Amino acid sequence: MSRSPRRAAVVGLGSRATMWAEGLADGGRLVAFCDENRHRMRVQEQWLRESHPGLELTCWQPHELLDMIVREQVDTVVVCTPDHTHEAFVVQAVEAGCDVIVEKPLTITEDACRSIVEAQRRTGRSIRVAFNYRYNPVHEQVRDLIADGAIGEVGSVHFEWALDLHHGADYFRRWHRDKASSGGLLVHKSSHHFDLVSWWLGASPERVFAEGRLFYYGAAGAERGLDHGDLRERRDAGLKPFDLDLSASDRLRALYLEAEGEQGYRRDRNVFGPGITIEDDMAVLVRYDTGATMTYHLTAYSPWEGYRVTFNGSQGRLELEVEESAWAAPQAGAMAGTIAGAEPPTPRARLVHRPMWREPVEVAARPGVGAHGGGDARMMAELLQATDEADGRSATFVDGVRAAMTGIAANHSIATQLPVPVGAVLRELTGSATHTRGNPTPGPELVHARGGKERP
Template sequence: MSPEPERRLRYALVGTGARAEMFVRALVLDHRDTAELVAFADNNQARMDAHNSWLEELGRDAVATYPASEFVAMLGKERVDVVLVTTVDRTHDEYIVAALHAGCDVITEKPMTVDVPGCRRILDAVAQTGRGVRVAFNYRYNPLHERVRQVLADGEIGEVGSVHFEWLLDVRHGADYFRRWHRDKANSGGLMVHKAGHHFDLVNWWLDAVPVQVYAAGRLFFYGEPGRRHGYARDYDRAHGAVAAAGDPFALQLAAHPRLRALYLEAETEDGYHRDQNVFAPGVTIEDDMSVLATYSTGATMTYHLTAYAPWEGYRVMFNGSRGRLELEVVESDFVSPYAAGELKGAALHGVQAAVEEGWAKITVRPFWEQPRQVPVTGYTRTGHGGADAKMTAVLFGGETDPMGRAATARDGALALLTGLAANRSFETGQPVQVADLLTVD
């Protein structure tokens, strides 16, 4: 007799905004042999209905929907094995902890949570239940970043003494954090947590080290109220229905985007959430220009800068070592049109593949007393963060082997989070912050 096929794991997703789409598509299209999506939970029925409509367009059955208040009951009724958490960041810990205590494993969008108490609750729940948490740090799976880790691990530049990391968000992508719920630090932890957490995780992973001390400075320079000083502000609270928003490159016209219209504009009557707020309107409590100096357990230091209002998008990472220097340079978009808000994230003119083909993405090793050399990199696609999304979901949902140890744990999520939280604390105090004073992670 042939062996019985293994049972597909049953997945439920909580939080059906736009960030859920990658996971939903991966589950129902790419990994349906090993995974089964069985339910959505959200506090907005219209958003769940939108996702179910898209499932039917893909030729898949709609799944059960539950109000977020019935999240725990849903887990039992639908016999859920794994929960996907893609809600507003400040609620991540609530759903993660509840799922762990209900006997489920969890995959969560980054950041794992937004504050120290939430992080502590998650780590305690993992220890108490023995269940697992995976954090969706997809940047680990980008072939460029994998290659950097390999070069460093092979000792090609010796022991790393320092890292310089600069990340630029253009005024297409960067502005989007200032028109949606991220603009309130209570929701997102600010860009040091929500966005830079990706980058801090990469440095932890690249160096195989943990942060020890963080000193930082940050301010709101361009968006919010300062926009009036720079001459960008227009008098409207949100773009939809506002005459003053017509022709404004910072205004997001929701009605022009079928996906966003279904998820947000047509769902407003249920929760009042406005996805298209004016990026220069009052109420922004996050920073848009941030500098960090961090020290790691290996003794290495990192200087980091995040700018959220640049004319082009990309990043530079430089490693100085005892035998030379490693440089990673990536241009993700080199031009932002006057219709920037209409392009949104993921619509940059030059993806990673184009950047490689045209010389806008490169890894260079500069050994002492030798000619510099370019490091070859393969495995790119034009979509999904250079192919990282597909590689990550294959590991998370498809059971593919992960010899590089890229599947980030709750501990990894905590360490990335703590760098950002220490930076936020340093913003407030003007003093260096010892990471262990916030939380000790074993």
């Protein structure tokens, strides 16, 4: 049982934190900020004070986290730092008696999953993962249709997710480009998708096989002649495709360019430059404990942004196609700086039910308004106000472990070129019962996969 936050702190005051800080401040529940970058934290604080003039808020450094919790009587910590740092903050916060809301992915390694599970067991505190896609109305509709038996038992899922040249490229400029920081897109991004499939099917992954490579960005793109060099080092004027001019957006300039002095972190690295250790094209095959399989593909260099997911069932087929809009623009111009704080256009969704032996029916997709198909607003309302997580929708740490471990296993499979029997690890970690059908093929033990070291 989670408590409704009354005195909350946000750790990590970058782009994503804005939504949490505003939501908590609106409800008068925000008491503290914590970030290693004082400049960025101050900028977020100033912005928030403009919209919430009476706000009382203190700012802290990461090593002061426990002091902050005690002195500010914090009951809930919202973790919005880069993915590889989540574990430390989640564990410290629950050990100090707080509940936690953590941005996805829960974490990026098997060791870190284990440490979070152990801390939760020791403390009994609530750890919820902000899987906002669960709150997209059309995703709930899919879950309801499957649960109501519209297509019978699900035999397989075919899931393709395409990130376009705006959104996809942005992962190759930021800390996400380093696998040791983000776990790669199979953990950082796909954990959303793996969580959705587990949630839609009521299933847990049993075995994972994956292939992946850096196909478009990095050296490969440079060899194709796409690389115009680093914008900051180039002598010729004018923006080229894939350049991000941080100075062209008030928001990006204040949050990132003017904050570089402290840690030297650059948010605008050349997407074709050196140092990228993540993949941009990934194929995954998952077998679930229900017996269902999933073929999954993520590409980060598409001219179109959206996803298609098809469920093949014993009594029919369900097809969902959603066109999403990029809201991270590479160049100065109309869309620059819309990475946070702006309303992206509403995605277009098409949901088709094809029963066996009957005419297909286009089902009116439940509309969602705002970021992530309306998921963000609904998630905030629920996570910040609900007192009970047993609503079947908010994601617990077990869901977080399941989604993260699917991606971690996929990374391990890419590195070893072998299938990974992740079900055994998940049973050990989460203690959840499974209902496996058939005989799992023996595979390698899932070792403690660590970021960039595991790439071949």
